[in-house]
Amino acid sequence: MSHRLLRLEGAMLAVAALAGCTVGPDYHLPQQAAINRPAAQAPLSGGALTSVDPLPPRWWALYDDPVLDALEEQALAANTDLRIAGANLARSAAMVRATKGLSDPQMAVDASVERARLSGESFLKFETIPVTNLGIGEGQVSYQVDLFGQIRRRVEQAKAGHEATEALTEAVQVTVAAEVARAYVSVCGENEAQELAEEALAMQERLAETARRLxxxxxxxxxxxxxxxxxxxxxxxxxxLHRAAARAALYRLAFLLGRAPSEYPREAEACHALPHLKRPLPIGDGATLLARRPDVRAAERTLAASTAGIGVAKADLYPHITLGLGGGTFGLLEDVGSAMAGHWSLGSMISWIFPTRAQLAKVDAARAGADRSLAEFDGTVLQALRETETALAWYRENHNRAADLTQVREQAELLADQNRRLFQAGKAGLPEDLSSRISLVKAKDDERAAWDDVAQSQISLFLALGGGW
Known part of the structure; x- marks a missing residue:
């Protein structure tokens, strides 16, 4: 008996020694991936309005606006989309732990006490067995030998999927930060527009009163x-229109901060001037952009998970080997725990479903899934570059337009001043003076709207750049 046990244990050790054999491809970023192309690593077409300095953490601090800083921090702490993303991330982490747990020894214990009458014929006795008190106790320990990487590839797949979820959580953070800045800029711009509209209304009323007198x-x-x-x-x-737009932006801020509309941030309501950057916008280069964009990282981690999925499918073509140890006691209640009621077993089990076309097709499907993930990864990289270059183009041209409209406003100021002097000298009438001043207000509003577009395009660019933490 002892020799058989030694041979069995030796066989188990030999099987365990082979456990380093993991089937399926080991993941590495494909050389032909779009992210490796020289054009993807090249500098971005920024121009004089940008710098190649890296985007700093918490990019909104570049505006040097304490109210905006506070709103961003509150949103990152209480936004409902971020809470959902956080819960998804926690669930993903739990799934990784559950997958790792497949390599742990599995233990089970059962115990029961019964009053029963057993079947006499089951013991080849052709008589009735008396009713007795029975005690049953059993325990088992089993361990799956990960010979072909069935567990390791699943853990690798789960970890890559969790890292993709982590990157997507950062993508939600980037989006929320941009939406908070966008809503705050809208409040500031609409309040400023309302003031200019009130100024224009006052001048029109004076002009109408003059027309009535004449x-x-x-x-x-x-x-x-x-x-x-x-x-x-x-x-x-x-x-x-301006009042409604300002109110809607405040309610949008309340939503982003996880509040009811009536709890909108009163401190934002006081903003009447657009925030401005005080230095060129730092954008880095293409390589830095792609390393920072969370959607690019999520797509790359999804590709890694899909590659591990090939190993999962291939490993299922091979045997599953489990080592087990079990023992217990079964008998009359007064004999439970005694040698004559005890039993035990030690052994291994091989479970192998011989590969069929169905199993082989799953491997082909996993390979196709990895090819799809690579295509999606390439698409995400190219999309990131397209979005960033597009945002840069809009930022440049919006800035050029705003600069031109600033000159238009300066000319309108000069004309209004000239007409004012002519009116004071009695060489022009009040209508001419008021009309030039109304034109000045219109020029100011056009300039304000243009700089509002600049601020919004800056935020779109920050969003395209992937933010920063």
Whole structure:
């Protein structure tokens, strides 16, 4: 008996020694992947408005706006989308631990006490066995020998999937940060637009009052009064749009901060001027961009998980080997624990479903899945480069347009000043003076809208650059 046990233990050790054999491809980033192309690593087309300095952590701090800083921190702590992403990440981490647990020894214990009458014929006795008290106790320990990497490849697949989920969580953070900045800029811009609209309305009302006085003096016709009053109504009609847009942006901020609309941040309501960058926007280069973009990292980790999936499918073509040890006691209750009621076993089990076309097709499907993940990874890389270059182009051209409209506003200021002097000298009438001042307000509003587009395009660029933590 002892010799047989020694031979069995030796066989088990030999099987365990082979456990380093893992089937399936080991993951490495394919050389032909789009991320390895020279064009993907090249500098970005930034221009004078940007620098090759790396994007700093918490990019919104570049605006040097304490209110925006506080709003961003509150959103990152309480946003509901981030809470959902955090829960998904925690679930993914638990799945990794569960997969690693497949390599742990599996233990089971059963115990029961029964009052029963056993079948006499089951013991080849043709008589009735008396009712007795029975005790049953059993324990088993089993361990799967990961000979062909069935467990290791599953762990590798689960870990890569968890890392992809982690990157997607960062993508949610980047999006939330950009949306908070976008909503805050909208509040500031709409408040400033409302002030300019009120200024334009006041001037139109003065112009209408002048038209009424001139008409009463017989110096103008009724059509001039009608036209002036219509312009007043037009100017007044712009105010509700700006008020509603500002209120909607405040409610958007409340949502992003995980609050009800009535709990919108009052500190944001006081902003009446767009935040501006005080230095060129740092963008880095293509290689830094692709390393920072969370969606690119998620796609690469998904490719790694798909590659491990090939190993999972191939490992299932090979035998599953389990070592087991079990023992227990079964008998009359008073004999439980005694030698004559005890039993034990030690051995191994091989479970092998011989490969069929169905199992082989699963390997082919896993390979196709990895090819698809590679294509999706390449698409994500190219999409990241396209989004960034597009955002840079809009930023440059919006900035050029805003600079031109600033010059238009300066010319309007000069014209308004000239007409004011002519009016004060008695060489021009009040309508000419007021009209030039209304044109100035219009020029200011056009300039404000253009710089609002610049601020929004900056945020779009930060979003395309992938943020930073």
């Amino acid at each position: 008409h009463a003096a017989g110096k103008t016709g009724a059509t001039d009064v009608t036209r002036a009053e219509g312009l007043v109504l037009t100017a007044r009609s712009r105010l509700p």
